[in-house]
Amino acid sequence: MRITRSVAGRRRRTAIVATTGLTVTALLLTGCGGSSDSGSKGADADGNITLTVADFGQFGYKEAGLFEKYHELNPKITVKEDTTAEEKNYYPKLLQQLNSGSGLADVQGIEVGRIKEIVDTKADSFTDLSKVIDVDQWVSWKAKQATAPSGAVIGAGTDIGPMSLCYNRELFEKAGLPTDRAEVAKRMSGGWEDYLALGEEYKKKAPEGTFFMDSASAMFNAVVSSSPEQYYDASGKPVYKESASVRKGWNLAAEAASKKLTQGLAQFEDQWQAALRKSTVATVVCPAWMAGQISTYAGDANQGKWDITTAPGGTSANWGGSFLAVPKSGKNVEEATKLVKWLTAPEQQAAVFKAIGVFPSNQGAYELPDVKSATLPYFNNAPIGQIYADGAKSIPEAVLGPKDGVIKDSISTQINNMEQRGTKPDAAWDAAVRTVDKAIG
């Protein structure tokens, strides 16, 4: 089909098409410059501010109703929480946001396994909280962990993870083991070897389909956490291959795996959650924050079946715990700092402890009745205040390293392979070393 057009018409059409093409191009090239909305826009016309808190796992603020309370105290401020279930997924996202300088919340949680790396490499991105918050209130090592070389404290301590042992009374009873807290603690007074011996006793009469422990990697973590030397030495050199605590933890884990005392679950994953729901594990090594996880996943049906006793051999160790940090790039740094100060104050930490059992890092909270005489109804009213406060005072000051989190995860994965696949300890250790060296290298 042949179309004849007037010359002028053609030219106009060409012009239109050409300009359209160029406009589209221009739009495409400029349209990628928009940064993502970080959720904080400063104050609106009425002076109302929305603060965003990005965290992971369970910080307990929602459960304790603290954000609503803060809004009541400061009607102009609303707090929104954005929670990532697994810290492992949360941390890379945080690093990306720090690198690009966009998408950060007003308050960001940081896990203890990452704090050293953040302090070493990203301290400049965070506000110094020591000017506003009295850091001497925390247990002594907590502030040290978050202190940058410049002396700035970039994270406010939320909780610490003193060690205990959670056990399922019902399963213990069926297997003919004592169910009384003191009695159970006495049977394990010699330490983790006694714990494994108790496990063998459990196995003899264990109810069908149940296991003494959920995961040997938890025991490994408890052993490593109880030592001042973990994966790095004081000069910052990785020494995980020679570290006595790593070796001891690994050997115990290998023994538990070979004797089939563990169900070999990767903690926090779906199957682990299912095991709690179905009550197929009799004991879980319990840093304070673990109790909240157990009550969440075991659900109301298992209320009162669980109990808490002191960790084997009275292990005093810190596993986990977190910090709240305020990125400098936020639009409401001052308000965010106030919020962090309030959230980590003794009263609020006590409230969170009461709600989900994560233990305060603020020593001012230890004397509050909410902590001192705290019991967890879910755990047969176990006197957790007393159990943890004793442990918290004697926790050794651990040397942290930048890749602690990755090292712990890699070794845990291989412990799981020994449990689940019967991988030989030597082969599993080699695989762990390969991954860890990649992470450090």
Added chain:
Amino acid sequence: MATSTPTRDAHVPPPRPPQKEPPSERRQLWRSRLWRFDDKASPYAYIAPFFLVFGAFGLYPLLYTGWIALHRVSMTGLDTMEWVGWENFDKILHDPEFWTSVSNTFLIGVISTVPQLLMALGLAHLLNYRLRASTFWRTIILTPYATSVASAALVFALVFRADGGLLNWTLGLVGFDPVNWANGHWTSKLAISIIVIWRWTGYNALIYLAAMQAVPNDLYEAASLDGASRWQQFLKVTIPSLRPTILFTIVISTIGSMQLFGEPLLLEGGALGATGGNENQYETLSIYLYNYGWNLGHLGPAAAVAWAMLALLLLIAAVNWLIGRAARSSDSAVRTGATR
């Protein structure tokens, strides 16, 4: 758009001494110059958007990734780059996990692509017949393609779950023991392949169908006059006519399986997904890259993996091209009756 452009050389007037030109003539000359410029330049304006966008979002990242691959860069300090030359490539080539993920990628690629394309051919052949509500069927087979990777992978993750999974429950009804799908080396690869097959079979079937519709009908008529059955017609007429299309789908599927990421990441999810299973049994190259860059925090080796993937793809493409050429030449030899 069925318009043909008229040729425009008629507008060029014979050259004249310019000072004698009446104004209208001069304008005519100017106009014709504009015409010619328009003729030469506007096609570039039309294709410019693609090339500008490709330059900004395709070429630049590609080259920059290559630049990163030659440096030590960590996630915690993107601003400090230290030149290390080929060290990152050396590192990944000596990492057994890299080779595990190469072989995983190929195995999953083969067990997902081959059945997928065969099924797609069969489906397309069936849809090519006259049947009732053909548009409906054609839409139905495309629906899996319309779902997002994430939702498909999450649903299949529930199907393949070790305890309480739909598949194990069904197997239990028949009397089989439950299988820990994600944990086994073969079962996990099979599970991922099934997700891929489910998503892409319909898409490929539609491409084949479009190609089949273009096969001239007289070929089939001639074949049936010669007494060829339906099956023989499919083998001797349909398949040879579809050869270029089949080659195209093979290339596309290869590139797709090379980049498998979402399915293995979400099969178990969480920490296990990010390392491709507890023994890296379903770790694909993309997962290896992601794990190296984002979990371990070293972007140099991760970028090197990206370039290694490109090299592998080019290698596969070259092999494909050689096979295609060999097939074509042997074909023409048969056709021209070059028999001894």
